[in-house]
Amino acid sequence: MSDFEPKLVCFSCKFGWGYLADEASLSSQIKNWIPIICSGKVDAKHIAEAFKKGADGVLILGCPEGDCHYQDGNFETKKRVQLLRKVLDSYGIEPERVRMELSLDPEGKRIPGLVKSMSEAVKGLGPVRQI
Amino acid sequence: MVAKPKVAIGWLGSCGGCDEAVVDLNEALLQVTSAIDIIFWPIAMDFKYHHLEALKDGEITLSIINGHIRNSEQEEVASLLRQKSQLVLAFGSCACFGGTPGMANFRSKEDIFNWVYRDAPTVVNPKGNYPQPKSQVNGKELTLPEFYEQVYALKQIIDVDYYLPGCPPPPDLIANAVNAVLEGKLPPKGATLAPHKALCDTCRLNETKPDKISIKDIKRIHEVEASPDTCFLAQGILCMGIATRGGCGESCININMPCRGCFGPVEGVEDSGAKFISALAAMLDAEDDEAMQQLIDKLDDLAGYTYRFTLPVSLLRKRR
Numbered sequence: 001m002s003d004f005e006p007k008l009v010c011f012s013c014k015f016g017w018g019y020l021a022d023e024a025s026l027s028s029q030i031k032n033w034i035p036i037i038c039s040g041k042v043d044a045k046h047i048a049e050a051f052k053k054g055a056d057g058v059l060i061l062g063c064p065e066g067d068c069h070y071q072d073g074n075f076e077t078k079k080r081v082q083l084l085r086k087v088l089d090s091y092g093i094e095p096e097r098v099r100m101e102l103s104l105d106p107e108g109k110r111i112p113g114l115v116k117s118m119s120e121a122v123k124g125l126g127p128v129r130q131i
Numbered sequence: 132m133v134a135k136p137k138v139a140i141g142w143l144g145s146c147g148g149c150d151e152a153v154v155d156l157n158e159a160l161l162q163v164t165s166a167i168d169i170i171f172w173p174i175a176m177d178f179k180y181h182h183l184e185a186l187k188d189g190e191i192t193l194s195i196i197n198g199h200i201r202n203s204e205q206e207e208v209a210s211l212l213r214q215k216s217q218l219v220l221a222f223g224s225c226a227c228f229g230g231t232p233g234m235a236n237f238r239s240k241e242d243i244f245n246w247v248y249r250d251a252p253t254v255v256n257p258k259g260n261y262p263q264p265k266s267q268v269n270g271k272e273l274t275l276p277e278f279y280e281q282v283y284a285l286k287q288i289i290d291v292d293y294y295l296p297g298c299p300p301p302p303d304l305i306a307n308a309v310n311a312v313l314e315g316k317l318p319p320k321g322a323t324l325a326p327h328k329a330l331c332d333t334c335r336l337n338e339t340k341p342d343k344i345s346i347k348d349i350k351r352i353h354e355v356e357a358s359p360d361t362c363f364l365a366q367g368i369l370c371m372g373i374a375t376r377g378g379c380g381e382s383c384i385n386i387n388m389p390c391r392g393c394f395g396p397v398e399g400v401e402d403s404g405a406k407f408i409s410a411l412a413a414m415l416d417a418e419d420d421e422a423m424q425q426l427i428d429k430l431d432d433l434a435g436y437t438y439r440f441t442l443p444v445s446l447l448r449k450r451r
Contacts, residue, residue: 044405044412048446080412082423083433087408090237090434092451129451 006056006122008032010115011046013039013074016063018108029112039063039100040073044084051093054130057122059115060100067104074102094125136192136313139171139183141212143205144232144282145198149223150174152299153195159306166313167192171212183211191216193312197299199225199232199443200283203264204276213289218317220308220324224298224393226285227323229443231298233282234435236442236449240280281449282442294323298393298440301380325378327398330390333377336362345416349429352389363389364414369436374400374407393440402446404437 009032012018018026018035027033032055036042039062050058060081062074078100085095099118105111142150150172156163170191171178194216200206213219224230235243248254248261264277285291295308308324311317318324331337340362350367357363363370363384370389376397383390396403417423430436438445 044408045402045446048402048405052446076413078420079415079417079423080409082420083412083415083427084405084408086427086430087404087434087437090432090450091447093447131449131451 004123004127006119006127007054008057008059008115008119008122009034009050009055010059010061010111011036011039011042012061012108012111013037013063015069016067016104016106017061018105018111020106021108026108026111030115033111033115038068038070038073039077040068040070042077042080044080044087047081047084047088047098051088051091051097051128054128056125056128057097057099057118059118060098061105061111061114062100062102064102064104078102093128096125097122097128135166135168137170137190138167138309139191139194139212139216140169140175141171141194141196141198141208142174143196143198143209143226143285144201145223145225147174149197149225149299152223152297152302152305156302156305159302163306163309167309180208180211183215186215188214189217193218193220193309195220195222196285197223197226199229200279200285200288201232201235201281202276202278206288209285209289218292218312219285219289220293220295220312221285221291222295223300224296224395224440227294227296227444228395228441229282229284230393230440233284233441233443234439236281237434238450240278244278284444287443292320293317294321294325296323296325296376296394297379298391301378301382303380304378323376323398325376325394328377329397330372330375330377330379330381330384330394334362334372334381334384336360336384339365341365344414346414346426347416349415349426357387359387369411371403371407371437371439373410374403391439392437395441395444401444403441404434404445407437 010030011034014035014037039060042060047058062077065075068074081098081100085098089095101114171183194212196212196219200209221227244261248256262275264275266273295304304325344364346367348367352368357366357368368389371392372390375390375392376394379394400406415426417426
């Protein structure tokens with residue numbers, strides 16, 4: 001499966017990631033990039049939906065711990081992801097296919113690199129089998 | 132005399148509990164049966180499939196179908212009932228969502244066959260025989276229904292008009308559903324004939340639920356003596372009521388058991404398990420990843436718990 005190019009979905013919080021960048025030009029570098037207001041908005045349903053629609057991995061970028069504009073949205077989603085991973089495992093979707101990074105990058109320069117490095121990791125797992 | 136409406140009650144992959152629930156209408160059943168003609172009810176009376184085949188298309192006013200679909204016979208009966216009926220009611224959690232048998236979607240057909248016909252300690256099968264849809268015995272061909280790769284809810288195989296969930300559905304909702312058909316007072320097609328809100332909305336323990344539930348230690352119902360007067364979640368016992376449609380009359384809560392989720396998602400929600408996961412994560416009171424992981428490790432079969440009745444209709448449906 002050497003020519004396998006994983007399909008990733010990247011959710012990122014607008015308060016911490018890429019808010020100084022030109023969204024249009026940044027989004028041309030990141031496929032399936034979904035800037036949102038607070039990573040706490042990412043529900044287990046959105047992650048499941050991404051896999052249903054053919055994603056091979058989901059990357060969530062939130063603000064640094066303790067720095068959430070809405071108190072603890074990033075922390076809540078981190079717990080949610082940790083719990084959901086266990087359920088995804090039962091579906092035959094490896095837990096490593098969901099990754100969460102809490103950091104700050106107003107210009108969004110690191111986002112394409114983070115997507116790429118996750119993509120490399122997911123490549124080793126192969127595609128999520130479609131049913 | 133105007134002909135009475137014809138009603139069929141079909142069972143597919145079913146335990147019989149849904150049919151029992153119809154019988155549990157007690158005296159009300161006698162009133163109902165005086166207003167309708169039951170023309171098919173295999174578990175209760177002697178009907179054959181050819182009796183159904185002999186009917187005209189649409190001759191049956193209402194087919195009440197319980198059970199999931201896992202094999203070709205179940206699909207055939209469901210399709211036949213659909214063809215002969217004006218209305219189809221998916222009755223019970225198996226027909227609506229796949230039900231508890233739907234949890235088999237976490238295993239492949241191959242895994243199931245290997246366990247049932249080869250690996251289970253009670254199996255003696257020296258020739259390694261597995262059921263085949265067709266086999267030759269003494270020059271004759273014997274047939275069995277084909278066992279499908281996964282469990283399906285009724286709507287995934289045939290067009291369904293209405294849904295009545297529950298394991299089994301309670302008598303008051305059954306009577307309401309049948310009367311709605313008889314009186315022609317039906318909601319729009321596709322409606323679930325049960326309340327729209329979550330079970331917590333009518334649960335008598337709701338008033339003991341704190342504003343913010345924080346679970347530091349997850350307990351299973353058999354491990355503790357649960358207080359009958361306190362919200363289960365406040366006691367650290369997982370209860371599906373927060374993500375489950377109400378209407379059951381809280382029959383589990385009333386015998387001091389947490390909700391297991393048989394009524395499926397609330398109105399407007401597709402995947403009740405994912406909703407429960409999101410809510411549960413917020414309730415788990417862990418200071419860091421490690422504490423969270425300790426809590427998660429205590430959850431045996433989390434996926435089975437959250438999708439006990441709804442796996443085949445969940446967003447991801449089955450194991451990859």
